[in-house]
Amino acid sequence: MSRIGKKEIIIPNNIEIIINNSQITIKGTKGVMYYDIPLMIEVEIAKNKLRLHKKIISKQAQALHGLSRSIIYNMVKGISEGFTKKLIIQGVGYRAQMDGKTLIVNAGYSHPVKIESKQDININVENNTNIIISGINKETVGQVAATIRAIRPPEPYKGKGIRYENEVVRRKVGKAGK
Template identity: 50%
Template sequence: MSRVGKRVINIPSDVTVTIDGSAVTVKGPKGELSHTFNREMTFNMEDSSLEVIRPSDSQRHRTQHGTTRAIINNMVVGVSEGFSKELELVGVGYRAQMQGNKLQLNVGLSHPVEFETSEDLTISVEGNTNVKIEGASKEDVGGLASKIRNVRPPEPYKGKGIRYKDELVRSKVGKTGK
């Protein structure tokens, strides 16, 4: 019994949802997102709410039910409010800067690392050490933030590296001398 799947998705007035068979398209002020779901799932659209209905109580349908509802809800939230992730660069000489539509990171490697920005996502740098990624798709925002973080993940001894804002990095005790 999926508790997530049973919840009704409330659609704001400035968002339009189009259902074409198993494909769902959501348009709003922040952009347009579309996704194709399992053909067995059905959608019930009323006024300003959307409900996902599963065909049976089998394990496969229950898992798809909750996942489908969560993805559609993230699409609605993304095109109406948007998603964002913030990263911090911690370390001496670590800095980020925008050059045109590219993010350039200097994080102690022998070369600067560059990331292209897509038209769906916006990257902004504040104070050389804070990077903010914004966009309508939660998957794209989180994926790009993860790729940037994997360039230099925080290490547990000094805490240097790229971390999510407010991420707690557990530090280890170093060697003890005799």
């Protein structure tokens, strides 16, 4: 039983949802998103709530039921509020800056690392050490944040590297000398 799939999605007033055959379109002030509904799933709109039902009872339909509900919920939330991820850079000489739509990160390598911003993602740099990634698609915001973090993940001995805002890095004790 999919507990996630059974939950209703409450639609905010500023969002318009259109279901055309097997495609759902969500329009709002921040943009438009599309999702192809699997054939085993049926979407029903009642007043300001959206429900998903399974047409067939099978393991695959069960998995797609919860997945589809999560994706549609994230689309509604992204169009109404948006998603943000914050990264913090720690380390001597480690910093980031924006050059147009390109993020340039100096993280201890012999060269600066450049990352191009995707069209629906906004990247802002504050104080050269805080990077804020925002957008309407949760998946792409998370992927861009993970790509930036992968440049120099935090290391456990000195804590240097790029980490998420609330990430806790367990510190290790260094080598004990005689």
